[in-house]
Amino acid sequence: xxxxxxxxxxxxxxxxxxxxxxxxxxxxxxxxxxxxxxxxxxxxxxxxxxxxxxxxxxxxxxxxxxxxxxxxxxxxxxxxxxxxxxxxxxxxxxxxxxxxxxxxxxxxxxxxxxxxxxxxxxxxxxxxxxxxxxxxxxxxxxxxxxxxxxxxxxxxxxxxxxxxxxxxxxxxxxxxxxxxxxxxxxxxxxxxxxxxxxxxxxxxxxxxxxxxxxxxxxxxxxxxxxxxxxxxxxxxxxxxxxxxxxxxxxxxxxxxxxxxxxxxxxxxxxxxxxxxxxxxxxxxxxxxxxxxxxxxxxxxxxxxxxxxxxxxxxxxxxxxxxxxxxxxxxxxxxxxxxxxxxxxxxxxxxxxxxxxxxxxxxxxxxxxxxxxxxxxxxxxxxxxxx
Numbered sequence: 249x250x251x252x253x254x255x256x257x258x259x260x261x262x263x264x265x266x267x268x269x270x271x272x273x274x275x276x277x278x279x280x281x282x283x284x285x286x287x288x289x290x291x292x293x294x295x296x297x298x299x300x301x302x303x304x305x306x307x308x309x310x311x312x313x314x315x316x317x318x319x320x321x322x323x324x325x326x327x328x329x330x331x332x333x334x335x336x337x338x339x340x341x342x343x344x345x346x347x348x349x350x351x352x353x354x355x356x357x358x359x360x361x362x363x364x365x366x367x368x369x370x371x372x373x374x375x376x377x378x379x380x381x382x383x384x385x386x387x388x389x390x391x392x393x394x395x396x397x398x399x400x401x402x403x404x405x406x407x408x409x410x411x412x413x414x415x416x417x418x419x420x421x422x423x424x425x426x427x428x429x430x431x432x433x434x435x436x437x438x439x440x441x442x443x444x445x446x447x448x449x450x451x452x453x454x455x456x457x458x459x460x461x462x463x464x465x466x467x468x469x470x471x472x473x474x475x476x477x478x479x480x481x482x483x484x485x486x487x488x489x490x491x492x493x494x495x496x497x498x499x500x501x502x503x504x505x506x507x508x509x510x511x512x513x514x515x516x517x518x519x520x521x522x523x524x525x526x527x528x529x530x531x532x533x534x535x536x537x538x539x540x541x542x543x544x545x546x547x548x549x550x551x552x553x554x555x556x557x558x559x560x561x562x563x564x565x566x567x568x569x570x571x572x573x574x575x576x577x578x579x580x581x582x583x584x585x586x587x588x589x590x591x592x593x594x595x596x597x598x599x600x601x602x603x604x605x606x607x608x609x610x611x612x613x614x615x616x617x618x619x620x621x622x623x624x625x626x627x628x629x630x631x632x633x634x
């Protein structure tokens with residue numbers, strides 16, 4: 249009997265995408281294809297209009313002051329590097345949470361190792377929540393930046409970003425938020441959360457293709473450009489144009505990816521963020537309830553399902569997480585993520601380093617039937633291999 253193909257790895261990349269996303273990217277390559285903002289012919293102008301329409305849609309969806317506050321990037325990693333390396337200067341101090349992805353940990357390590365900055369990592373007192381008070385206690389006179397993920401990619405816990413944003417505002421320092429796991433799946437307004445910079449990726453909850461991300465910059469925040477070059481504007485000048493978004497958007501855009509991202513944003517708006525959130529929480533509740541009946545399973549959650557995004561990390565007593573993931577795929581056709589999830593400090597904080605966990609990350613297109621099938625598979629594995 250042929251195995252099903254059940255995808256529970258949406259925290260890495262969401263799949264499937266809405267059909268309109270596939271069509272938009274293909275249609276651009278087949279019937280558009282011109283370089284936006286570089287020429288005066290019809291196709292180039294059409295590409296430029298597409299970029300602006302998606303920028304407008306993203307700004308409205310995320311609560312940005314205006315479209316020019318939204319910068320196109322490659323992904324959340326690119327956005328975070330642009331923010332961190334563009335903002336920090338020698339002598340600056342950074343406070344960050346233990347639940348950051350390597351996209352934050354590695355740039356900070358590189359700058360720290362070079363002797364350019366100092367850092368302080370804050371950890372939870374218990375469980376998987378890093379309190380704003382922990383950030384406050386870590387502040388120094390030279391603190392320039394606070395960094396916190398909106399939701400952990402290991403446990404799914406939603407962090408108190410509004411409180412951290414208020415702290416940053418009160419102290420006159422910057423707040424960078426990683427919204428890779430929350431954009432498109434929980435309500436998010438970049439101004440209301442108090443962030444000065446927010447990193448997004450297009451290929452997760454925003455339902456777009458890989459290779460396109462976004463960086464929000466509050467008006468007045470200045471970064472050193474991550475890359476400089478052609479913009480199609482001020483071509484007579486050797487210096488990078490100082491106005492946004494051109495100042496941070498050198499080079500040819502991933503216009504097919506942006507075409508797909510635009511359709512992903514439309515799909516979310518049409519479907520309704522509340523409906524997406526409600527469906528994912530319902531699936532999580534069903535899965536968690538089922539896991540309670542399987543002996544030997546330990547779930548790394550500490551509070552109500554509504555305090556999390558649809559990311560569930562667990563282990564099975566006596567079994568390596570990588571081995572369990574292999575059995576799930578080979579024996580049952582279930583695709584998930586195992587190991588440290590590019591967030592080693594998060595696993596240290598919850599006590600799962602270095603073995604890691606099995607992570608099921610659910611999405612809008614998953615079904616109750618898939619959840620029930622996975623629970624039966626895990627129950628069989630727990631009985632057979634323990």
